[in-house]
Amino acid sequence: MATKDNSEKSVEKNENEIALRETEGMSQGQIILRRFVRHKAAMTSVIALLFIVLFSYSASGIHLGSTENKISVPGWWPYTIDQIDTEGAIQSICSNGIPGCPTLDVLPEFIDGTGMQIGAHPLGMDNLGTDYFALVVRGAEQSIMVMLIVGGLGVAIGTAIGAIAGFYGGIVDAVLMRLTDMFLVMPTLVIGAVIGFRFGNLGIVPLAVMLGLFAWMGLARFVRTEFLTLREREFVDAARVAGASDRRIIFKHILPNAIGVIIVAGTLLMSGAILTESALSYLGFGVRSPDVSLGLLISKYQDVFSVSPWLFWWPGLFIISIALCVNFIGDGLRDAFDPRQKRRISLKERLQAREMKAKA
Amino acid sequence: MMMLIVFGASYLAYNLQALSSNPLAAYAESTEENKEFLMNRAIRELNLDVPPPLRYFIWFRGFIAGLWGQFDLGKTRDGEMVLDAIGAAIPVTFRLVIASTILAIVLGITIGMVTAIRQYSRFDYTMTFISFLLFSLPIFWVAVLLKEYMAIGFNDFLMAPQIPIGFLIAFSVVGGFIMAGIMGGDRRRFLMVFTGVTVLNAALLQYLSVTSWFVNPGIGIIGVAVFAFGFSVLVTQISTGLDNRPSLISSLAAATIVVAGYFPLQMLMNSDASFLTVVGVFAITMGLSAVVGYFASNIDRRVNIRTAMLTALLATLPVILDRFMQEFSNYMNSDAIYQRPIPTLGQANDLLTEEQRANFWINGLDSIMHLILPTVALTLVSFAGYVRFSRGSLLEVLNMDYIRTARAKGLTERTVIVRHGLRNAMLPMTTILVNDFAGVIGGAIITESIFAWKGMGSLFNQAINSYDLNLFMGVFIIGASLTVIANLVSDLLYGVVDPRIRLRK
Numbered sequence: 001m002a003t004k005d006n007s008e009k010s011v012e013k014n015e016n017e018i019a020l021r022e023t024e025g026m027s028q029g030q031i032i033l034r035r036f037v038r039h040k041a042a043m044t045s046v047i048a049l050l051f052i053v054l055f056s057y058s059a060s061g062i063h064l065g066s067t068e069n070k071i072s073v074p075g076w077w078p079y080t081i082d083q084i085d086t087e088g089a090i091q092s093i094c095s096n097g098i099p100g101c102p103t104l105d106v107l108p109e110f111i112d113g114t115g116m117q118i119g120a121h122p123l124g125m126d127n128l129g130t131d132y133f134a135l136v137v138r139g140a141e142q143s144i145m146v147m148l149i150v151g152g153l154g155v156a157i158g159t160a161i162g163a164i165a166g167f168y169g170g171i172v173d174a175v176l177m178r179l180t181d182m183f184l185v186m187p188t189l190v191i192g193a194v195i196g197f198r199f200g201n202l203g204i205v206p207l208a209v210m211l212g213l214f215a216w217m218g219l220a221r222f223v224r225t226e227f228l229t230l231r232e233r234e235f236v237d238a239a240r241v242a243g244a245s246d247r248r249i250i251f252k253h254i255l256p257n258a259i260g261v262i263i264v265a266g267t268l269l270m271s272g273a274i275l276t277e278s279a280l281s282y283l284g285f286g287v288r289s290p291d292v293s294l295g296l297l298i299s300k301y302q303d304v305f306s307v308s309p310w311l312f313w314w315p316g317l318f319i320i321s322i323a324l325c326v327n328f329i330g331d332g333l334r335d336a337f338d339p340r341q342k343r344r345i346s347l348k349e350r351l352q353a354r355e356m357k358a359k360a
Numbered sequence: 361m362m363m364l365i366v367f368g369a370s371y372l373a374y375n376l377q378a379l380s381s382n383p384l385a386a387y388a389e390s391t392e393e394n395k396e397f398l399m400n401r402a403i404r405e406l407n408l409d410v411p412p413p414l415r416y417f418i419w420f421r422g423f424i425a426g427l428w429g430q431f432d433l434g435k436t437r438d439g440e441m442v443l444d445a446i447g448a449a450i451p452v453t454f455r456l457v458i459a460s461t462i463l464a465i466v467l468g469i470t471i472g473m474v475t476a477i478r479q480y481s482r483f484d485y486t487m488t489f490i491s492f493l494l495f496s497l498p499i500f501w502v503a504v505l506l507k508e509y510m511a512i513g514f515n516d517f518l519m520a521p522q523i524p525i526g527f528l529i530a531f532s533v534v535g536g537f538i539m540a541g542i543m544g545g546d547r548r549r550f551l552m553v554f555t556g557v558t559v560l561n562a563a564l565l566q567y568l569s570v571t572s573w574f575v576n577p578g579i580g581i582i583g584v585a586v587f588a589f590g591f592s593v594l595v596t597q598i599s600t601g602l603d604n605r606p607s608l609i610s611s612l613a614a615a616t617i618v619v620a621g622y623f624p625l626q627m628l629m630n631s632d633a634s635f636l637t638v639v640g641v642f643a644i645t646m647g648l649s650a651v652v653g654y655f656a657s658n659i660d661r662r663v664n665i666r667t668a669m670l671t672a673l674l675a676t677l678p679v680i681l682d683r684f685m686q687e688f689s690n691y692m693n694s695d696a697i698y699q700r701p702i703p704t705l706g707q708a709n710d711l712l713t714e715e716q717r718a719n720f721w722i723n724g725l726d727s728i729m730h731l732i733l734p735t736v737a738l739t740l741v742s743f744a745g746y747v748r749f750s751r752g753s754l755l756e757v758l759n760m761d762y763i764r765t766a767r768a769k770g771l772t773e774r775t776v777i778v779r780h781g782l783r784n785a786m787l788p789m790t791t792i793l794v795n796d797f798a799g800v801i802g803g804a805i806i807t808e809s810i811f812a813w814k815g816m817g818s819l820f821n822q823a824i825n826s827y828d829l830n831l832f833m834g835v836f837i838i839g840a841s842l843t844v845i846a847n848l849v850s851d852l853l854y855g856v857v858d859p860r861i862r863l864r865k
Binding site: 041178181182183184185186187188189190191193194195197198199218221225229232264271275278279282283285295298299302305306312316319320321322323324327328331334 | 361364365366368369372373376377379380381488489492493495496497498499500501504508752788791795799801802803805806809820821824832835836839840841843844847854860
């Protein structure tokens with residue numbers, strides 16, 4: 001028993017040595033990047049998200065501005081959201097007699113006998129005969145825009161306020177936190193609805209900016225709590241004794257330790273922003289017709305779920321895949337940023353360590 | 361201070377809302393002859409000639425009058441008192457969210473803790489993926505699916521309650537996987553637990569299917585006994601460890617009390633019962649258990665009493681549930697239900713007769729049935745957050761030096777994890793829990809709209825759509841006050857539970 005313990009301990013020691021040797025001569029940034037690249041789920045999500053972003057933006061083009069004065073660059077997809085193709089709808093009638101059935105068929109010929117094809121309207125058409133692919137991709141584009149703007153604004157404001165409040169404490173903390181409380185007592189969806197009711201028809205950017213201005217409070221509180229704990233730690237005292245300025249302590253000593261919290265809360269904020277926007281549009285307080293958003297599409301077609309389910313499935317799948325990717329990336333970033341995070345030692349490395357021990 | 365925050369927030373919200381809506385828009389488009397008159401009347405009634413930053417104080421006067429007891433939030437545009445409308449809506453919203461909040465917290469924290477303890481296991485990976493997936497689900501999307509498959513599907517299933525074989529196998533395998541993942545251990549143990557639980561699950565489901573349990577459900581005294589003793593072992597194992605004899609004995613005694621009380625309690629829970637009866641039942645079982653815990657041993661009385669009472673609380677739940685189930689066939693066969701018990705919309709069945717309404721159990725069952733879909737939907741989307749958070753928080757704590765010290769002292773793994781790990785991991789959870797409680801109204805807006813409930817959320821929707829500033833402010837002020845109080849509580853709580861945080865130097 002004792003010998004087994006002993007050997008396990010030395011194996012562990014060897015594993016630590018491997019981990020140390022791996023990171024020899026690398027900067028902190030390189031180590032983090034390396035850890036992140038190794039996170040399979042996160043890397044898959046990065047690729048998937050990039051694909052979704054490029055795909056939807058290039059397919060539908062870029063659209064900004066309100067419904068009255070549009071600024072738009074057309075994409076490669078032949079149909080647009082205000083184009084009606086009645087003939088196509090009649091051509092692709094489902095077996096239950098509903099026009100506008102999806103022409104996408106991923107099953108090869110030997111399973112269902114029709115063969116793989118994309119067809120003219122892969123995701124089908126809505127009840128008017130508008131191409132659904134164009135609608136969904138346009139909605140995805142809007143969601144991504146909201147996510148980026150709200151996330152960026154929220155992280156910037158939240159970190160600044162949380163860091164200042166947590167670090168300086170006292171009266172600064174009290175004032176800033178009461179300000180945060182003031183914003184926090186306004187439930188996001190409530191304020192979002194009010195904002196959306198007014199700004200929803202101006203297009204997605206003003207809506208997203210307004211939402212971003214009301215989305216930083218949770219993050220600020222997280223950052224403040226983290227700063228409160230961190231500023232009591234020994235390394236901050238050490239830095240202070242060494243004569244570091246406040247700015248240096250905040251940026252060089254505390255912020256890097258709090259970055260995990262910021263990133264995680266930031267990604268939660270971003271995926272939350274997608275869900276908030278779609279919820280607002282679902283309720284009719286966000287993006288308004290004739291403009292498109294994923295939430296709006298779901299709310300429009302939820303009642304026809306039993307007859308034409310594709311009108312319901314696709315927007316939902318897009319929301320979920322975007323939010324899922326963002327969440328996984330956040331998880332990978334957190335693991336990468338956390339220096340205490342133990343990496344799982346693979347079987348191969350275990351064997352290597354044993355070999356090294358046998359040689360020694 | 362709190363008043364100041366509410367004042368600032370409400371001022372901001374009032375002006376935002378006033379700026380974002382135009383209550384006269386409807387008149388501008390109207391073709392009625394007396395539209396000038398209507399418009400002027402609206403302006404006079406709503407004080408629209410006063411600019412919003414000043415108009416706020418007209419509203420605020422009524423609000424601040426609450427200090428001397430003349431609370432007045434004004435009237436809605438339909439002429440109803442805002443206070444009355446809100447008073448009627450709050451209990452509805454509360455009923456909508458309470459079950460799912462508790463379920464989400466309990467399930468989420470449990471699964472989060474287990475995944476942290478079994479980090480990098482198959483179970484961890486699977487649950488991580490599932491929680492991420494659930495986290496990314498829009499609730500309105502889930503709700504449509506639930507309505508289609510859970511409500512309509514289950515109601516159809518009740519017509520011929522035979523569980524299809526494919527579903528039976530899938531369900532059993534998933535159950536087996538979850539249990540085996542929680543138990544952990546090497547491959548052999550995993551397979552053993554997995555096979556055992558899967559077979560047991562399949563057998564149980566088959567039994568339920570053959571006996572048409574779903575049409576005529578019930579737990580019965582045997583089921584209650586299984587649950588009660590299961591809970592007593594579980595509670596003892598987690599709180600004190602099975603080696604603690606007095607604790608185990610008092611917990612088993614508590615379970616015995618509940619089982620022995622099964623038939624006597626049925627007398628108490630007759631058709632004249634009310635909510636107080638249920639409270640009474642809990643009081644009886646928990647009180648008796650506390651007495652047993654007190655006499656179980658001379659030392660550690662507090663621990664024994666706690667264990668016994670917790671066991672009694674959990675073990676009484678199946679008894680109450682069983683009582684509701686006894687009414688199920690009555691409920692289902694009544695004209696109002698017409699054998700389709702799970703509704704997709706609404707908060708209560710209007711077709712129930714007066715007599716049925718008066719019966720606490722049937723009325724309760726009606727509420728439960730209407731709550732099933734919203735509760736499942738809300739739990740699904742909110743529990744993932746708790747899983748992620750409690751997992752991360754426990755992992756962080758388990759990496760601390762004092763955990764190593766605790767292990768080095770030779771404490772059992774249970775003590776290390778529960779007493780040294782869990783307690784510290786729960787610290788950051790307090791903030792989350794309290795804030796989530798305050799976010800109830802925001803969540804209610806969308807849930808109530810999906811499931812057609814008439815609570816705070818639907819009032820809010822009405823307020824926005826009909827430009828009803830008084831109603832909007834009423835709903836807002838309730839939500840804001842809740843959040844302020846919750847924040848205060850979380851600040852105080854954090855200072856109390858974590859002495860490292862010094863709020864004032």
